[in-house]
Amino acid sequence: MIEVLSSAALATVQDLGRTGSLRWGVGTSGAMDNLALAAGNLLLGNALDAAGIEVPVFPFKVRFGEDCAFALTGADCAARLDDQPLLPWWVHQARAGQVLTLGLPQGGAQRGSRAMLCLAGGVDVPEVLGSRSTQLRGAFGGYEGRALRRGDVLHAGAAGAVCKTGFGLVPPALMLPLQQDGVAAVRVLPAAEYLGFEPASRAAFWAGEWKITSQSDRYGYRLEGEALRPIAPMELRSHGIVPGVIQVPHSGQPIIQMRDAQPSGGYPKFGTVIEADMWRLGQAPIGSRVRFIETTWDEALAALDEVRAWLDKVARMVELHRGAPVSAGRH
Amino acid sequence: MIAQRPSISLLGTTALIFEAPGEMNLTSQQRIWALAHETQAWPEIREAVPGMNNLMLTFLRPPRGLGALAALEARLRDAWEAAVALPREGRVVELPVVYGGAGGPHMADVVAHTGLSVEQIVELHSAPLYPVYALGSHPGYCYLGGMDARIATPRRKVPVLSIPGGAVSIGGAQTGVSASAGPSGWNTIGSTSMCFFDPAQDPPAALQPGDMIRFRVEGIVR
Numbered sequence: 376m377i378e379v380l381s382s383a384a385l386a387t388v389q390d391l392g393r394t395g396s397l398r399w400g401v402g403t404s405g406a407m408d409n410l411a412l413a414a415g416n417l418l419l420g421n422a423l424d425a426a427g428i429e430v431p432v433f434p435f436k437v438r439f440g441e442d443c444a445f446a447l448t449g450a451d452c453a454a455r456l457d458d459q460p461l462l463p464w465w466v467h468q469a470r471a472g473q474v475l476t477l478g479l480p481q482g483g484a485q486r487g488s489r490a491m492l493c494l495a496g497g498v499d500v501p502e503v504l505g506s507r508s509t510q511l512r513g514a515f516g517g518y519e520g521r522a523l524r525r526g527d528v529l530h531a532g533a534a535g536a537v538c539k540t541g542f543g544l545v546p547p548a549l550m551l552p553l554q555q556d557g558v559a560a561v562r563v564l565p566a567a568e569y570l571g572f573e574p575a576s577r578a579a580f581w582a583g584e585w586k587i588t589s590q591s592d593r594y595g596y597r598l599e600g601e602a603l604r605p606i607a608p609m610e611l612r613s614h615g616i617v618p619g620v621i622q623v624p625h626s627g628q629p630i631i632q633m634r635d636a637q638p639s640g641g642y643p644k645f646g647t648v649i650e651a652d653m654w655r656l657g658q659a660p661i662g663s664r665v666r667f668i669e670t671t672w673d674e675a676l677a678a679l680d681e682v683r684a685w686l687d688k689v690a691r692m693v694e695l696h697r698g699a700p701v702s703a704g705r706h
Numbered sequence: 707m708i709a710q711r712p713s714i715s716l717l718g719t720t721a722l723i724f725e726a727p728g729e730m731n732l733t734s735q736q737r738i739w740a741l742a743h744e745t746q747a748w749p750e751i752r753e754a755v756p757g758m759n760n761l762m763l764t765f766l767r768p769p770r771g772l773g774a775l776a777a778l779e780a781r782l783r784d785a786w787e788a789a790v791a792l793p794r795e796g797r798v799v800e801l802p803v804v805y806g807g808a809g810g811p812h813m814a815d816v817v818a819h820t821g822l823s824v825e826q827i828v829e830l831h832s833a834p835l836y837p838v839y840a841l842g843s844h845p846g847y848c849y850l851g852g853m854d855a856r857i858a859t860p861r862r863k864v865p866v867l868s869i870p871g872g873a874v875s876i877g878g879a880q881t882g883v884s885a886s887a888g889p890s891g892w893n894t895i896g897s898t899s900m901c902f903f904d905p906a907q908d909p910p911a912a913l914q915p916g917d918m919i920r921f922r923v924e925g926i927v928r
Contacts, residue, residue: 397755397764399903399911400841400885503905512888513845515905567715567723612730613842613849613880615755615762617720639757639842639849647718672772675719679768 380436382525388498388517391424393506397638404508405634407489407657410547411449415493417693418446418466425497426507430490435477439469443531444495444538450480450487465543487658496532542696555666561652562670566644576603584664591661593635602627609643616640619648651678712786714779721764730759735839736791744785756840758849794916801898803874807927809897816893819859830854832921838913846885846903846911853881865891872898
């Protein structure tokens with residue numbers, strides 16, 4: 376078991392998301408950086424979609440009540456286990472009583488914004504509608520359907536089990552970089568109402584830098600840049616939407632739907648950030664700038680393949696490490 | 707502008723949206739239900755999600771290449787042409803509503819916009835049997851058809867940060883009931899105490915497309 380020691384808000388239990396309940400009005404939730412969660416799970420020998428703790432506000436502190444292997448992925452947060460500095464994107468062994476502290480994300484302009492704490496066997500909370508992700512609006516899933524608070528106690532599915540530790544990997548931000556003119560970038564497939572915007576607005580969308588404003592969270596990122604103007608006002612019937620959809624409300628300032636987005640909407644859709652790049656946005660800090668690169672169906676599929684190939688490579692590397700005998704002294 | 711032909715558009719590689727042509731109506735929605743029923747069984751589809759006279763299909767496996775995508779779109783258009791309106795023998799659920807007062811803080815705005823009295827608004831709002839067209843927005847929330855156009859009121863310029871579960875509201879030409887507390891741009895005219903969603907139940911949502919809601923006047927607070 377681990378006990379949350381900090382009052383840092385907004386840390387939640389997340390897995391790769393809740394699919395199959397959109398028809399009941401239930402959005403997917405899930406890790407904002409799904410690649411960090413999947414990689415952390417691979418490092419621990421967990422199922423790819425085991426639940427971890429997503430931490431967006433720092434410092435964040437937990438105390439291990441028993442021996443437990445854990446992996447830290449996502450933003451590099453100058454983590455310490457008691458006083459010992461820890462490498463990011465690495466598997467570590469905690470002993471009963473040790474305190475893990477995550478500090479502010481580091482790395483200058485390249486820094487991430489969310490750390491993922493993965494535990495051996497995954498965070499053991501009940502599955503609700505097929506997922507352990509926290510559904511904040513519905514107040515179910517995750518840990519009692521809410522963000523973590525000081526004093527909460529979580530259990531790891533395989534705490535105390537023998538787990539190979541002391542190895543790690545090169546993060547995807549370095550292995551799969553994507554920038555445009557030196558600015559972090561994501562690829563976008565134009566959506567239904569794209570051609571309903573003025574040509575100058577369309578050009579400005581691709582050419583401009585977009586600031587991720589402070590009104591951005593797991594539900595959506597509100598952007599600031601040159602206002603996008605429709606050729607004529609568009610009134611749409613309510614329809615299904617997914618994380619990544621870029622809506623343009625009357626203000627002309629776009630909103631990107633993120634993992635906690637509601638599953639339906641009615642604002643005009645300019646484009647969709649492709650699924651393969653959602654982890655990049657999930658790590659983009661508030662106040663940072665992002666560029667958009669127009670892409671095609673085939674390129675978007677190739678990008679998904681590239682992400683899968685990276686995870687396959689991680690799985691093979693972990694296999695090599697975990698295949699080596701666990702030394703008795705280490706556990 | 708009313709489309710003459712169905713349209714299909716992409717939501718990244720995650721999903722596509724099929725939009726039915728013509729005016730929004732129940733017959734068209736019944737064809738959407740039939741289309742959802744059929745496409746849910748297609749191997750590349752994870753989930754078929756009805757909206758208001760439209761259907762979102764999320765991909766289990768996005769079709770490889772533009773050719774395969776075009777073939778899926780053609781199959782979808784054919785399935786729409788073949789879809790026969792699927793009437794559902796839904797349940798009728800009666801919801802007692804207290805109109806106005808603390809539970810209906812925007813009644814005055816609807817009065818101001820429509821020029822009708824509170825009594826007239828309540829009478830028009832509680833008269834129809836509203837079919838549930840689709841679920842969306844948040845867990846258990848029902849999109850309803852059939853509101854009287856005379857009480858249509860534009861969405862609020864500034865959304866309310868949180869309206870409580872059970873809030874009965876009007877947004878444009880639509881009406882609905884919030885299933886849980888959350889932000890909303892709609893005008894809240896009353897409240898009810900129905901529980902719309904319980905993740906421990908199967909199905910978790912109390913109402914399904916094809917069910918009907920009747921608002922019974924429990925009281926009017928001025």
